[in-house]
Amino acid sequence: MKLHEYQSKAVLAQAGVPVPKGSVADNAEDARRIAEQLGGRVVVKAQVLMGGRGKAGGVKLFDDAESAGNFTRELIGKRLVSVQNPQGMVVERVLVAEQVDIAEEYYLSVLLDRDVQKLVVMISAKGGMDIEEVAATDPEAIARLHVDPAWGLCDYQIREALRQASIPPHARSQMVTMIKRLVRAYVDADADLVEVNPCAWTTDGRLVAADAKVSIDDNALFRHPDLAGTAEDSADDPIEAEAAKRGIAYVRLKGDIGIIGNGAGLVMCSIDEVAAAGGRPANFLDVGGGAKADRVKACVELVMMDPGIKGLLINIFGGITRCDEVARGILEALQQLDLKVPVVARIEGTAADEGRKLLEGSPLVSATTMREAAQKIVALAYG
Amino acid sequence: MSILVDRNSKVVVCGMTGREGSFHTSQMIAYGTKVVAGVTPGKGGTEHLGVPVFDTVQDAVERTGANVGLIFVPPPFAADSILECEDAGLPFVVAITEGIPVLDMVRAVNRLKANGKTRLLGGNCAGIITPGEAKLGIMPGHIFTPGPVGLVSRSGTLTYEIVWELTNAGLGQTTAVGIGGDPLPGTRFLDILQMFEADEATKAVVLVGEIGGSDEEIAAEYIRKEMTKPVVAFISGRTAPPGKRMGHAGAIISGGKGTPQSKVEALEAAGVPVPTDTSSIPELVREALAKAC
Numbered sequence: 001m002k003l004h005e006y007q008s009k010a011v012l013a014q015a016g017v018p019v020p021k022g023s024v025a026d027n028a029e030d031a032r033r034i035a036e037q038l039g040g041r042v043v044v045k046a047q048v049l050m051g052g053r054g055k056a057g058g059v060k061l062f063d064d065a066e067s068a069g070n071f072t073r074e075l076i077g078k079r080l081v082s083v084q085n086p087q088g089m090v091v092e093r094v095l096v097a098e099q100v101d102i103a104e105e106y107y108l109s110v111l112l113d114r115d116v117q118k119l120v121v122m123i124s125a126k127g128g129m130d131i132e133e134v135a136a137t138d139p140e141a142i143a144r145l146h147v148d149p150a151w152g153l154c155d156y157q158i159r160e161a162l163r164q165a166s167i168p169p170h171a172r173s174q175m176v177t178m179i180k181r182l183v184r185a186y187v188d189a190d191a192d193l194v195e196v197n198p199c200a201w202t203t204d205g206r207l208v209a210a211d212a213k214v215s216i217d218d219n220a221l222f223r224h225p226d227l228a229g230t231a232e233d234s235a236d237d238p239i240e241a242e243a244a245k246r247g248i249a250y251v252r253l254k255g256d257i258g259i260i261g262n263g264a265g266l267v268m269c270s271i272d273e274v275a276a277a278g279g280r281p282a283n284f285l286d287v288g289g290g291a292k293a294d295r296v297k298a299c300v301e302l303v304m305m306d307p308g309i310k311g312l313l314i315n316i317f318g319g320i321t322r323c324d325e326v327a328r329g330i331l332e333a334l335q336q337l338d339l340k341v342p343v344v345a346r347i348e349g350t351a352a353d354e355g356r357k358l359l360e361g362s363p364l365v366s367a368t369t370m371r372e373a374a375q376k377i378v379a380l381a382y383g
Numbered sequence: 384m385s386i387l388v389d390r391n392s393k394v395v396v397c398g399m400t401g402r403e404g405s406f407h408t409s410q411m412i413a414y415g416t417k418v419v420a421g422v423t424p425g426k427g428g429t430e431h432l433g434v435p436v437f438d439t440v441q442d443a444v445e446r447t448g449a450n451v452g453l454i455f456v457p458p459p460f461a462a463d464s465i466l467e468c469e470d471a472g473l474p475f476v477v478a479i480t481e482g483i484p485v486l487d488m489v490r491a492v493n494r495l496k497a498n499g500k501t502r503l504l505g506g507n508c509a510g511i512i513t514p515g516e517a518k519l520g521i522m523p524g525h526i527f528t529p530g531p532v533g534l535v536s537r538s539g540t541l542t543y544e545i546v547w548e549l550t551n552a553g554l555g556q557t558t559a560v561g562i563g564g565d566p567l568p569g570t571r572f573l574d575i576l577q578m579f580e581a582d583e584a585t586k587a588v589v590l591v592g593e594i595g596g597s598d599e600e601i602a603a604e605y606i607r608k609e610m611t612k613p614v615v616a617f618i619s620g621r622t623a624p625p626g627k628r629m630g631h632a633g634a635i636i637s638g639g640k641g642t643p644q645s646k647v648e649a650l651e652a653a654g655v656p657v658p659t660d661t662s663s664i665p666e667l668v669r670e671a672l673a674k675a676c
Binding site: 150273 | 410458484485486487490493497523525536537538541543566567597624662
């Protein structure tokens with residue numbers, strides 16, 4: 001679960017990482033008051049989880065509190081649109097923070113290295129840039145430091161990594177401390193990403209997390225009830241937000257053929273088949289085990305929230321659950337919902353023949369293989 | 384022959400008295416698996432599904448001689464249960480539990496690796512089955528049949544799909560292993576391929592991978608350099624958008640690896656056919672077996 005910048009900075013501050021002073025506001029008056037307390041020279045940043053918010057006009061510098069308040073009035077309720085997010089997102093909150101006078105910019109992050117099966121700290125002197133681009137064009141500019149889960153990091157290891165990353169000597173001592181605190185923040189918050197970009201060296205010689213991105217491991221949210229409540233407003237898509245609320249594994253893909261299946265691998269496979277047949281998959285949806293009628297119904301409703309859907313593919317492998325039970329679940333769910341688009345159901349596995357027989361005579365089109373199902377739904381949807 | 388589990392496996396099920404644990408334990412017993420003990424703290428001394436229940440794994444192992452642990456414990460307590468099985472001296476533990484916090488797994492996986500006494504399979508996996516001998520997990524037992532094909536997969540239902548097609552085509556399995564879909568699996572493709580390579584009864588292997596991480600690429604390297612048995616692979620997620628959950632920093636850790644293109648290319652370079660649909664797998668396996676014999 002991605003956290004907003006103000007939440008991310010709170011997580012870092014709790015672990016002792018220096019962040020610019022500031023506070024979150026959802027109205028002009030609060031924003032003005034915060035700016036006044038900070039001496040008037042502030043930056044106002046829209047709290048939306050999308051890339052390119054600066055270019056979209058969501059970040060501005062001010063010299064007085066009054067203008068910061070006025071800008072907040074304009075911003076709250078406005079939809080920001082960027083190249084990365086053409087649909088845009090509505091601003092509900094802004095972060096009002098002191099301006100940081102940046103002399104140099106570095107990059108720091110903590111994440112899981114799946115190959116090594118340990119946490120890794122990534123360090124680069126090339127801050128403020130897209131780190132993926134740095135990795136692609138100048139991989140030597142990034143130093144990697146693995147964290148022993150039993151021992152943690154020793155100072156000397158960090159010092160060596162900073163040397164390898166060509167971090168200027170004047171910033172190293174503060175950065176050793178910051179890196180240890182970032183790792184502590186990661187562990188304390190059960191994060192799956194802590195990224196500070198830029199990590200700023202100020203004109204008065206302080207190292208500050210000028211921007212921060214923290215994402216929390218969804219599996220560990222039960223240990224962080226204070227953050228768990230903010231899950232729905234952090235999804236960057238309204239249907240994904242609704243899915244999170246209903247506990248359904250859903251990813252929006254922006255096509256027009258809805259896809260429902262059981263098991264992540266099988267759903268991914270269905271998406272591949274629809275694409276191979278010339279279709280544009282609208283989503284990933286894993287219905288989970290069992291495929292009971294009420295569950296299928298909730299899933300179909302969710303997929304159909306996407307306004308452009310032209311057809312629906314349901315692909316279920318019945319294992320311990322018998323296919324005839326699955327077929328009854330699908331029929332029941334679709335009877336309760338008045339669907340205007342063609343539906344292809346492909347059920348295979350235990351008692352598949354009985355299941356397919358049940359679907360005969362219903363408006364559902366049935367199919368035997370995944371490939372056949374994909375070709376049928378593409379033909380029906382675009383025909 | 385088979386790998387990791389067989390008719391001599393004596394299973395202790397952690398979390399056996401829970402809803403999932405009860406249902407799947409009864410299915411496993413019906414399949415013929417020797418379930419010798421259950422563990423649920425506070426329920427020691429009782430009996431459930433005709434199996435004695437103990438408070439701790441240590442107690443269960445001492446009194447029943449269990450030699451495999453199987454974990455259905457809820458996510459917040461699952462890693463603790465894995466470590467308990469290791470401490471009780473079990474050489475093999477299978478974690479079915481889905482949703483174990485990643486940091487819990489970082490600690491558990493690294494402790495198991497450092498101590499080198501216990502192999503972990505999972506978490507978030509379908510389990511392992513040696514058809515006709517033992518089933519440890521949640522897969523539908525009746526779709527499997529004994530035969531010469533070893534199968535290893537990151538996905539549950541996709542495994543069932545492919546096994547169903549293999550079985551219907553008359554191609555049975557030595558052992559089918561679900562390594563699970565978590566970012567930090569206790570056992571990886573490479574480990575299982577090495578075991579299949581050493582297993583006399585296994586004549587061909589089916590590897591079912593998906594996007595993310597680079598375990599498929601590591602497996603491909605091993606296949607290219609050292610494996611003598613034929614492998615057929617399948618990769619799902621060929622058209623999925625990159626980096627949906629991982630964010631920017633996550634996408635960079637494996638460089639160009641983790642994409643479906645990278646996996647398919649690595650496998651094909653190792654001489655492994657990677658069909659785009661599951662229905663082609665049985666025929667490719669049959670061809671591979673014919674060539675191998």
